[in-house]
Amino acid sequence: MKVRQISVFLENTSGRLAQVTKILGANSINIRALSLADTTDFGILRLIVNEPSKALTVLREAGLTVRATEVIAVEVTDQPGGLASVLQELEDKAINIEYMYAFVGKAEEKAIVIFRVEEIDRAVALLADSQVQLLPESKVYQI
Amino acid sequence: MWSPEYESMAHNRRQELQLKRLRATIERVYKHVSFYRGKMEAAGIIPDDLQSLDDLQYFPFTTKDDLRENYPFGLFATDSDEVVRIHASSGTTGKMTVVGYTKNDLGVWAEVMARSIASAGGGRHDRIQVAYGYGLFTGGLGVHYGAELIGAMVIPTSGGNTKRQLQVMQDFGVTMVACTPSYALYMAEVAAEEGIDLHSLPIKAGIFGAEPWSEPIRKRIEDQYGIKAYDIYGLSEIIGPGVAIECQEQNGLHIAEDHFLAEVIDPQTERPLPDGEKGELVFTTLTKEAFPLIRYRTKDLSLLYAEPCVCGRTVKRMHRILGRTDDMLIIRGVNVFPSQIETVLLENGDTAPHYQLVVDRIGNLDDLEVRIEVSEALFASEVRKLEELGAKIRQRIESTLGISVRVKLVEPKTIPRSEGKAQRVIDKRNLYG
Numbered sequence: 001m002k003v004r005q006i007s008v009f010l011e012n013t014s015g016r017l018a019q020v021t022k023i024l025g026a027n028s029i030n031i032r033a034l035s036l037a038d039t040t041d042f043g044i045l046r047l048i049v050n051e052p053s054k055a056l057t058v059l060r061e062a063g064l065t066v067r068a069t070e071v072i073a074v075e076v077t078d079q080p081g082g083l084a085s086v087l088q089e090l091e092d093k094a095i096n097i098e099y100m101y102a103f104v105g106k107a108e109e110k111a112i113v114i115f116r117v118e119e120i121d122r123a124v125a126l127l128a129d130s131q132v133q134l135l136p137e138s139k140v141y142q143i
Numbered sequence: 144m145w146s147p148e149y150e151s152m153a154h155n156r157r158q159e160l161q162l163k164r165l166r167a168t169i170e171r172v173y174k175h176v177s178f179y180r181g182k183m184e185a186a187g188i189i190p191d192d193l194q195s196l197d198d199l200q201y202f203p204f205t206t207k208d209d210l211r212e213n214y215p216f217g218l219f220a221t222d223s224d225e226v227v228r229i230h231a232s233s234g235t236t237g238k239m240t241v242v243g244y245t246k247n248d249l250g251v252w253a254e255v256m257a258r259s260i261a262s263a264g265g266g267r268h269d270r271i272q273v274a275y276g277y278g279l280f281t282g283g284l285g286v287h288y289g290a291e292l293i294g295a296m297v298i299p300t301s302g303g304n305t306k307r308q309l310q311v312m313q314d315f316g317v318t319m320v321a322c323t324p325s326y327a328l329y330m331a332e333v334a335a336e337e338g339i340d341l342h343s344l345p346i347k348a349g350i351f352g353a354e355p356w357s358e359p360i361r362k363r364i365e366d367q368y369g370i371k372a373y374d375i376y377g378l379s380e381i382i383g384p385g386v387a388i389e390c391q392e393q394n395g396l397h398i399a400e401d402h403f404l405a406e407v408i409d410p411q412t413e414r415p416l417p418d419g420e421k422g423e424l425v426f427t428t429l430t431k432e433a434f435p436l437i438r439y440r441t442k443d444l445s446l447l448y449a450e451p452c453v454c455g456r457t458v459k460r461m462h463r464i465l466g467r468t469d470d471m472l473i474i475r476g477v478n479v480f481p482s483q484i485e486t487v488l489l490e491n492g493d494t495a496p497h498y499q500l501v502v503d504r505i506g507n508l509d510d511l512e513v514r515i516e517v518s519e520a521l522f523a524s525e526v527r528k529l530e531e532l533g534a535k536i537r538q539r540i541e542s543t544l545g546i547s548v549r550v551k552l553v554e555p556k557t558i559p560r561s562e563g564k565a566q567r568v569i570d571k572r573n574l575y576g
Contacts, residue, residue: 007524009517011554037526042517042552044524063556065517069524098525116524 001124001134002070003141004052005114008045009065012038020045020059027058032143033114035101046101048073048114050141071116072124073140075133078111086113089132095123103143112143145261145293146254149401150456157457160401162196164429169193169202172435175220178213179437199404199427200415204438207240210380215241221433231279232379233478233545239279242379243433249288251430255385255399256289262390262397262456263348263373265319267294272312274322274330275353275476276302281383282353282476286321289385295319302326302476305333313344320349323476324356324364324372328507331367342369350375352384354473355464355574361393374463380439381426387461392452395460402430405459406438407447410468421446423468424461442468466575470568472502474509477546481567484513487539496521499558503571511548513540516555 010016017036024031024047033048049055052068059066076082090097096118103112112135117123127134144150152160170190172179182203183189192198209218216223227246231239244252265271271290275282283301290297298315300308302322308330311317320327327349334341346368352375364372376396377384386403387396398405403426407416410423424441428434444466451457472479481500488496497516502509515521515536523529529552537550559566 005524007522009522009529009552009554011557039526039530042529044526044529046524065519065522065555067519067522067524098527 001072001128001136002120003048003073003114003135003137005069005071005116006047006049006052006055006059007067007069008047008059010043010045012041012043016043017045019062020064023058023062024049024055027054029055029058032141033101033103033112035099035114037099046099046114046116048103048140052141069116070120071114072120072127073135074113074115074127075135076111076113078109082111083113086132089127089130090115090117090123093123093126093130095119095126112140144455145258147455150258150397150458152401152457154457157400158196161404161429162193164401165196165199165404165427166190166193168427168429168431168435169437172220172437176218176435178209178218196404199406199438202437204413204425204440205436206440207380207442210240211238214238216243218436219243219433220435221245226433228284229279230281230284230379230383232281233480233483240380245432247430248382248432248434251402252285252382252385253288253292255382255402256285257292258289258399259350259375259385259388260286260289260293260295260319262388262454263319263350263375264371264391265290265293265295265348265350269293269318270296270298270316271319271321272298272300272308272315272317274300274302274308274320274326275384280476281377281379282321282323285377285383285385286350290321305330306337309334309337309339312346313339316345318345318347320346321375322349322351323353324351324360325354325475325504325507325509327351327364327372328360328367331364332507335367341367346370348373350384350388352376353476355466357574376461376464378441378443380434380436380441381428382431386426390452390454390456392454394452395448395462397452397454397456397458397460398447400458402428404429405447405461407445408440410440410442416446418447418449418459421462421465442471444468464575472500472511472568472570474502474511474544475546477544479511479544479546483543484540487536487543488515490539497555497558499567499569501569501571509572511546512551513537513548514551514553514558516558517552518555 030050035046037044098116100115173190186203225245226243228244231241273286277283348371361372373389375388377386387398406425407422416422424443443464445461499514501512533550
């Protein structure tokens with residue numbers, strides 16, 4: 001139930017983000033979700049795309065520092081308190097979150113939130129028999 | 144002049160003295176230091192081959208690598224019981240260059256340093272603030288004993304704690320200061336912030352060295368303090384500060400030639416160059432006991448002039464340092480080799496990431512930024528982990544170099560490469576201008 005996220009190291013210089021998205025576009029790779037973490041010196045772009053392996057290859061070929069990172073995708077009821085109940089569940093199970101970000105918009109009264117957690121295999125096992133709905137890779141890439 | 148009999152000695156008399164001392168030194172190292180004997184044997188030369196000062200050119204050079212290979216005491220020419228002081232400077236691979244002094248060596252050092260202070264107009268009525276670091280570095284203690292010998296009031300503030308330095312300078316009626324030129328500029332900057340008028344203080348001169356500086360920097364220091372700023376040259380291998388210094392004319396540094404014999408060579412062909420031609424400075428010690436050096440290659444670029452100075456000193460003068468033959472940087476008075484940083488980076492994995500050192504002067508202080516290309520092996524998607532990586536590298540570099548640095552993580556291939564080799568160092572300070 002793990003999902004592959006593409007992480008890209010970017011210096012905080014103008015045009016870098018545009019360049020990455022342009023490379024993906026030129027290779028017909030569709031971005032499903034993204035988040036950008038930034039510090040004074042550098043940024044880390046995290047992407048969920050429809051074809052992670054291809055994205056990895058084309059970005060690497062373009063000379064970028066890029067890595068596949070395992071994350072989990074959680075379906076959250078798109079209503080007040082939806083995310084709170086998921087976070088409560090993670091806290092109860094002592095799963096530490098490194099970072100998280102949400103998918104934009106989309107379908108069926110459900111929102112999707114991506115979590116990067118510590119000890120991901122343990123987290124997946126713990127969440128398997130809980131109220132938290134993990135989405136399989138195939139579904140996430142095609143949303 | 145502190146020792147006019149030596150400083151203004153007639154040319155031929157000095158040469159006689161030099162030859163006598165040089166022969167004694169060469170005989171002594173041949174007898175007591177297997178390294179020198181081995182080198183001379185390999186070159187097919189014996190001490191008796193030295194019949195004139197010119198013959199020195201047939202003797203082998205000594206390099207910093209030789210010093211490192213004989214770490215720590217392998218080149219000492221006396222029994223260690225005779226050694227009363229050790230100093231050391233940083234080397235290329237983290238191994239220090241270690242030097243030793245007998246009681247007589249310390250006497251010589253104090254003597255040449257006293258001459259230096261006198262050359263900068265100092266005497267027993269002066270109050271000298273020694274703001275060079277005290278410790279393994281030769282700057283602090285070197286100036287200290289020379290200033291004591293001359294009978295000045297020595298104020299050993301050592302480096303750092305700038306506000307206290309300025310308080311001492313004001314309250315103790317300091318008339319001379321000794322430190323690195325960049326620290327002098329930094330103190331002036333802090334003085335301005337604190338509203339201290341340096342021109343109103345009795346300070347009249349400064350002795351600045353341990354790093355290269357330029358004429359514009361001299362001008363700035365002189366304007367900011369209302370003093371005369373003198374360039375002093377020395378290196379721990381030879382003795383420390385006091386090898387050469389400017390006089391009131393500020394036109395070349397007078398070499399203490401009765402103790403140190405200077406040559407300038409072409410660093411490629413290794414042939415001696417005539418006076419007036421720029422090349423690598425090579426020194427031979429003439430009186431050192433514990434740590435004599437024969438034809439030590441300093442990797443400093445300069446040129447010599449033989450014409451006597453109008454000040455009355457007859458010794459040869461050397462031009463202020465014009466550059467280096469290697470990639471050594473001097474940052475805040477500390478020797479830094481790019482290879483030291485490479486060694487630290489190798490601790491993080493099998494291959495060192497590409498890196499670049501950017502040296503700048505921000506305000507009046509040297510700033511070293513270490514740029515490191517983030518490879519996939521180093522990269523993590525968590526900001527925290529990358530920041531920890533940067534901090535870890537920074538701490539390791541700082542503990543190796545002994546100076547603070549900034550670490551900046553950069554994208555791969557952003558450090559320009561030429562012929563497959565990355566340009567390791569960008570020095571924006573324009574030190575030799």
